[in-house]
Amino acid sequence: MSAIEPFSGYGLGLRRDHYRDFEAGRVPVDFVEVISENFMVDGGNPLRILEHVRADLPVAMHGVSMSIGSAHGLDRDYLDALNRLVRRIEPLWVSDHLCWTRTSAHNSHDLLPMPYTHQALDLVCDNIDHAQNTLSRPMLFENPSSYLTFPEDEMTEWEFISAMAMRTGCYLLLDVNNIYVSAHNHGFSAETYLAGLPMDRVRQIHLAGHTDGEIKIDTHDQPVCDEVWQLYAKTRDMTGPVAVMIERDDAIPPLPELLAELDAAREFDGACPAMAGA
Template sequence: MSTIAPFSGFGLGLRRTHYQDFLESDVPVDFVEVISENYMVDGGNPLRILEEVRAKMPVILHGVSMSIGSANGLDSEYLARLEMLANRIDPLWVSDHLCWTRTSAHNSHDLLPLPYTREALDVVCSNIDHAQETLGRPMLFENPSSYMTFPEDEMTEWEFLSAMSLRTGCYLLLDVNNIYVSAHNHGFSADDYLAGIPADRVRQIHLAGHTDGDIKIDTHDALVCDGVWQLYAKARGILGDVATMIERDDGIPPLPELLTELDRARALATGPSPTDGPTDGPTERIAA
């Protein structure tokens, strides 16, 4: 399996509401990320636009439906369509989530949680091998937000991700908001999580907003909160210069607002690493 060279820069998710901005102006980003499934179609305007944007800048294909944790294996039609899209777009890389979405009979279209067991690790690694062989390239997998853990868990999420990456050669997409959300929801230390991730396997960082509550929910519909910014600064201190982007999928503001938010990521990335305390508590603090 080939390797993925590090790529530094700052990007945004390409969403329909900003198509014209990207087609008609030079948006100051280093890459865009698209939801793969939106373009795994036979033809028409979405593919035409994606190809036009691709002619301007690198594109990352980020999927939500591979269902890498499905015990019944991967969907061959899905893989074939993703392979066609990847060959057509020549993306920086192809990514998906550490989760499952479907059984043989039904598809939830949601990122459902996996138990972190040796059995699940075997299933996930077997599926990743299958996907990477089919696509002819290594993939990135993203840590999910989750709303429950399982009594049968045998390892932490970061131990699972580390073992998965070691066994399959896949890379990691670290969603800092998801670490923040899951740390709150499950009571683990975000600092322990960052320390436990194999830094040399991380090729991308996601930043996003969430909805607060007794259980925090990863909704991608709000500004990145201060606690996540702090955790991002720490992650940069550990991971170094990693491609970073802001994900917004709902309540999408005009592009200039997202670019302003992305500037904050740039500023944090070039500034000194924070020296303040743990960032795994539920209280949001003002970034230094």
């Protein structure tokens, strides 16, 4: 499988609230990201709009139901439908989450946490190999937000992700908000987490908001907070050219508000020593 070359640009999620904006004319972004499952159909208006947008912009496909941590393996029908969409859209890349969502008979539609054990690592790597071989391309996998840990854990999350990337050749989608949320919830250092990752495997960054509280919840319904922007600046000091995206899935504001947040990411990168000469 060929490598995923770095792509440097700033994008937004293609959400129903903004379909008309994208149909009306060129939105000032470098790429869009779509939720893969929303377009894994044979026809209909969403797929028509995606093909319209794809004529002008690169598209990243981001899944929520592959269930890469499923002990039952990957669903063949799901992979076949995903592969058809990949061939139709020819995306920048295909990504999903380090989690499980499905049993043999039920899809929870939640991104459920993995135990960080050697047995789970073997399982995840086998599933990633299966998915990448089916799609004939390497994938990106996103670090989760988490609210509990398992007493069986044998390694940290960043050690698990590093080993996963090394064994399978997959790449990483780094969600900075998820790191911030999980660091708060579990009391580890976000900087230690970043230092433990293979940053040369990162191809995309997500920026999002969360709900505050004693336990922070990754809700994607708020603007990016100051602390996540600060962590983003540290992250960009450690990466080369990558795609950066504002991710909003609920309480979606008018498009100009999201574009203003995206401009803030550009401004942070302009002040970032690692990016100043990129």
